[in-house]
Amino acid sequence: MAMINEAKREEIRKEAKEILGKFAASLEKVKFKEKATKKEVGGFRKEGQGMKGSEDFRKRMFDNAPNKDEECIIAEKKEW
Secondary structure, eight states, X not given: OOOOOHHHHHHHHHHHHHHHHHHHHHHHTOOOOOOOOOSSOOOOOOXXXXXXXXXXXXXXXXXXXXXXXXXXXXXXXXXX
């Protein structure tokens, strides 16, 4: 493993500091567009009874389901 003497370390520090200074100066020149932000939060539903589902659709879904109980279709993940 090569040892670096103190003079070489100081030279590397100065060079790194100079590179970072130039990079920071370049970043100051970059112009960004303002992002439009929404002031209003959305995506919430009002609580309540909701809409009534189609009984025919429910009956067909339960008829086609291989595993079910009174109110739920029993399914496993990634069993296709």
